[in-house]
Amino acid sequence: MTERQIDWAPLLAPRAAAIHASVYPKFGALPEHPDVINFKGGAPAAECLPIAHLRHSICRAWQVEPGVLYYEESEGFLGLRELIAARMARRGAPVSPGEVLVTNGSQQGLELIAKLLLEPGDRVVVEGPTYFGALQIFDIYQATYDVVPMDQDGIDPVALEAALKREPRPKLIYLIPTFQNPAGVSLSPERRRAVIDLSHRYNVPIVEDDPYGELWFERDLGPLRALDPDVLYLGTFSKTLAPALRMGWLAAPPELMQRFIDAKESVDIQSDRVLQRAVAEAAGGGWLDQHLEQVRPIYRSRRDHLLARLAEEMPPGTRWTLPGGGFFVWVTLPGGMSADALLHRAAAEGVQYYAGSSFYPDTCQRPTFRLGFSTLPEERISEGLARLGRVARDIG
C-alpha cells in the first residue's frame, strides 16, 4: 500500500467550509455532571414510542414479494402517499398523492428544496430563532439570512415585508408556523393570511416545516398549507411515531414534483420500500389518531408542569412562551443575562439546554434558551427547574 499523498485542502469546494454539525458548542465545552437533567431533547418521550406496534408492523411488512426489494418508486410507496394525503386533507390541506414525495425525514425534504432553489449568496428569510438543522442545510447552500423577529403570535409581518422588499429578493421564507421550534409559539390566523399575501405579492415561496402540528394540546391549528397551495410543506413521522424511522414527506405544487422526484433519485434512489409499507400499515386504520390521543395529554401535562415550575423557580423578570403544542418552551432571562453563561453554570449543576445562540446563524450570546419538555417525567422537570432556578437567581 502507498502512503497518503493527496493534498485535499485545495480540492474542497467552497461549500465544504460551510459544512458543520447542526448543534455545536459555540462558547466552549460544558462541565460534566453525574446526573444530567437534559432539556435538550426534541424527540418523543420514550414511553410514547410505539415500539411493539412498530415492530409488529415491520415484521408483517417484511413478508414481502421479492419485487419490493428492488429499485423503484423514487417518489415513495403509493399506499403511504395516499395515507399522507388523506391525513393532510383532514387537516384542511387537500393534496393528491402525486403531490407527495416520501423523504428520509423532513430534513431530506428541506435539502431537496435547497437543491432546487438555492444558489450561493441567495437570501433566505428565517424566523429568529429558528431550527438549527435548517440553518445547517442553508449554510451548505451558502445562503445568507434575513432573520425576522417573532413574538407570541409568530413572525412579524411588518419586518417580514421589509425583508421581502429589498432587492435582490429572498428566495425562500422558511417557517415553522405551528408550535415553533425552538420558540414554542404559533403564527396567528391573521398573520397566516398576511404572510401568504406577502409571499404572493413578492413572489417568494414559503417553506412550512410542520413536525409538531399534530401534537396540539388544545386544538389543531391546521397547516399553513391549508390556506395556500404554493406552500412547500414538510411533514414527518419522527415526532408522532419515532425519529429513527427517518420517514417524512414533502408536499409541493405539481409543476415541481418531477424535479423533486428526480432529485430524490439522485441522492439515494428511494427511501426503504419495506419500511414505507410498514409505516403505512402502522399509521393506517385510525391507529395513529388513537396514538396521538394518548400521547397529547402526556406532553400537555409536562408543559403545564414546566410552566408552573418556571413561575416558581426562575428569577423575577424571566419571561417564557406558552406553547399550544409541540415540545418546547422558549425562555428569556431578565436583565440581558447570557443564556450561554448560565448554561455553563447550570451544566455544572447537572442541567443542560440549548442556548438561544444555537438557533441563530450568528454567534452572538443571547438571554434566551430552549427548554424541551417532551422526554422528561414531571419529577425530573421539577428537579431540573429547582437546580436551574438556583443558578439563575445566584447569577442574577
Place this chain on the structure above:
Amino acid sequence: MTERQIDWAPLLAPRAAAIHASVYPKFGALPEHPDVINFKGGAPAAECLPIAHLRHSICRAWQVEPGVLYYEESEGFLGLRELIAARMARRGAPVSPGEVLVTNGSQQGLELIAKLLLEPGDRVVVEGPTYFGALQIFDIYQATYDVVPMDQDGIDPVALEAALKREPRPKLIYLIPTFQNPAGVSLSPERRRAVIDLSHRYNVPIVEDDPYGELWFERDLGPLRALDPDVLYLGTFSKTLAPALRMGWLAAPPELMQRFIDAKESVDIQSDRVLQRAVAEAAGGGWLDQHLEQVRPIYRSRRDHLLARLAEEMPPGTRWTLPGGGFFVWVTLPGGMSADALLHRAAAEGVQYYAGSSFYPDTCQRPTFRLGFSTLPEERISEGLARLGRVARDIG
C-alpha cells in the same frame, strides 16, 4: 384556500435544469410487448434475495431499547462499521471503523463526495461508458466530463494522463474498477498501479465505486483502495443482500471524515438505526460469506450461458466483454449499427436492454449496449438472445 400564484420558473437555481432521472429514453419511447425479456436489470436475482434471513434479522433487531429510536450516530452504528471495516480488511483494504460512514446505498456516498468537492464547471474524469447514476449526481453539481475510453483491461492510462494534464485539472477520477457497470471489465493489476500513480502525481483523487467486487466468479480482484489509502471508496449491500435496504458505506481518509459525517447529518440526520443493527446481524458471523458462496455460481452460470448464446445468435463481427464477476456484459454491434435503433426493433419483439447512449453524458447513438444477466434464468436468456439475434441479423 387561495389560488396558486407563485411563479416558480425564475426562482429555480441553475442546477435545477440539470436534475433528471438516471435513465430516460434519449431516443423516444419503446414499443410494448406482452412478454418482455428484460436485460436492463442491475440487481440481484429474486431467488438470491435472502428474504427470510433478512426478515428474521430485522424482527430481532426491532427488539430495541427506546434509545435506539432517537437521533444519534450520523456516522452510523459502530457494530455495522466494524463489520464493514473487517470485511474490507479481509479484501486487503484495512480501514478503521472511524474511516467508515454508513450511507443510504453508495448513491448517497457519491452525493456526499460531490457535495464536498465539486463546484460548477469542475471537470470529472469518468470511464466511457460509466454508471448513469453517477452522471445523474455529477450533472446536478454542474460538472463537465472527461470521458476516458476503456478496453478489456479497464481505463486507458495514457488517455487518463492526457485528461489529468490539462489545466485546470479535474477534481475527481470516478472509477468502477472491478466488474465495471456497464462494461463488465476490470482494471488490470498493472493499470491499477498506473492509475494510482497518476492520481498522486496530478493530485486528483480517485473515487472507487465497488458494488460488484465481492460477486467474483473466478477470484477476488480486491479493491483499488487496497493499494491506495487516498481512494474514496463506495461500498453497498444492495447487490449482496438487497437493493431496498438502502445500506451502503463510504470509506474516506480520516481528515475528511468529520466533514462527511456533518454533511450526512445535514442531508438526513442518520440512516435507519434499527436497520443498521439488522444488517450487521444479518451479515455477521460468516453468514454473508456463505451467502455469497451460494449466489456466485448462479450468476457465473448465467454469465456463461449468456456468452454462449451471444456467440450463437449474434451476427458476425459482434463483440462482447468477458466479465469476471458482477452482472453485466457489454456488447458492440458490427458495422457501426446503432444499439438505440436495434433497441426499438428488439422491444417490438419483447427484448429490452440499456443502450450504450445511457452510459455517456452526451446524446450520441452508439453501437454498444449493456446486457444484465443477473435476474434472468437461463431459458429466458436463451429466448431473449434468440429474439435479439434474429432482429440484429435482420437489420445487419
